[in-house]
Amino acid sequence: MIPILRTVADLRALARGWKAKGETLGVVPTMGALHDGHLSLARRARAECDRVITTIFVNPKQFNNPEDLKKYPRSEEADAALLATVPVDAIFAPPVEEVYPDGFITTVSMTGVAQPLEGHMRPGHFDGVATVVTKLFGMSLADRGYFGHKDWQQLQVVLRLVRDLNLPVEVVGCETIREADGLAMSSRNIRLTAEGRAKAPVLYAAITRAADDIRAGHADRMAIREAAETMREAGFERVEYIELRDAETLMPSDDPRRPRRMLAAAWVDGVRLIDNIPV
Ligand code: AMP
Numbered sequence: 001m002i003p004i005l006r007t008v009a010d011l012r013a014l015a016r017g018w019k020a021k022g023e024t025l026g027v028v029p030t031m032g033a034l035h036d037g038h039l040s041l042a043r044r045a046r047a048e049c050d051r052v053i054t055t056i057f058v059n060p061k062q063f064n065n066p067e068d069l070k071k072y073p074r075s076e077e078a079d080a081a082l083l084a085t086v087p088v089d090a091i092f093a094p095p096v097e098e099v100y101p102d103g104f105i106t107t108v109s110m111t112g113v114a115q116p117l118e119g120h121m122r123p124g125h126f127d128g129v130a131t132v133v134t135k136l137f138g139m140s141l142a143d144r145g146y147f148g149h150k151d152w153q154q155l156q157v158v159l160r161l162v163r164d165l166n167l168p169v170e171v172v173g174c175e176t177i178r179e180a181d182g183l184a185m186s187s188r189n190i191r192l193t194a195e196g197r198a199k200a201p202v203l204y205a206a207i208t209r210a211a212d213d214i215r216a217g218h219a220d221r222m223a224i225r226e227a228a229e230t231m232r233e234a235g236f237e238r239v240e241y242i243e244l245r246d247a248e249t250l251m252p253s254d255d256p257r258r259p260r261r262m263l264a265a266a267w268v269d270g271v272r273l274i275d276n277i278p279v
Helices: 008-020 036-048 066-071 076-084 125-140 149-164 187-191 194-199 202-215 220-233
Strands: 025-030 051-056 090-092 144-148 170-174 238-246 260-268 271-278
Touching: 008 025, 008 051, 008 090, 008 125, 025 036, 025 125, 036 051, 036 076, 036 144, 036 170, 051 076, 051 125, 076 090, 090 125, 125 144, 125 149, 144 149, 149 170, 149 260, 149 271, 187 271, 202 220, 202 238, 202 260, 202 271, 220 238, 220 260
Parallel strands: 025 051, 025 144, 051 090, 144 170
Antiparallel strands: 238 260, 260 271
């Protein structure tokens, strides 16, 4: 059984013991309902660090939609069983009061890369992420933090955060893990009905096609418009955005010499899906 820690004091005591022996610590922050995408991060941390902790915390501060928070899947026992297959050394799964005790008033607030796309659609989301990531790094004394490309903008936000606040943590970005039909794994996918699940892979297929077309010389705008059309025809209720952006700043980019990323968010079957790919 992998130990599950509930308090910062226990987490710190464990981490300090490891540090005293000169061991490196990798931390994988998650919100639980784990799948192979999360496990790929934990396995990478396992390969690169002496010690690995996965955190499971559904962070209320990063939810702009109370309904989404309420419906967020929780499955700690199953998560612990999956993490035992990696295995990680410990799980940190604190209650909300441990992370945000009475009197908590500090927020890490970011502009720039945190503003467009997800920042625009989900006001306050990235301040919530930046705040909890700063806290998790501080609580755990992490040497490395592992984050997925699946949440590309979040990864850029965390890279910027660590630089701006001189946090002594190396941020490692990991490839998106997909289902066989291309759908990016996500904890929210289990909310899809069979019908929604059948439509969902069209998101990845449509942006892949658009990226291919752009690389082949088609106009960016046209390729993106076609991708949105494909998704609506497949039964997506709403395409929130499909954008070609500078991969690091997330600002609009028509400079093909800089790394660019196509990012999309869309609703199918009442579930909001996001995905992104290099262009
Ligand atoms: P979450 O539990 O959704 O907050 O995700 C925790 C971490 O796992 C984040 O760094 C995500 O980017 C990463 N992650 C989620 N889904 C995937 C995936 N399909 N492939 C790779 N990483 C992922």
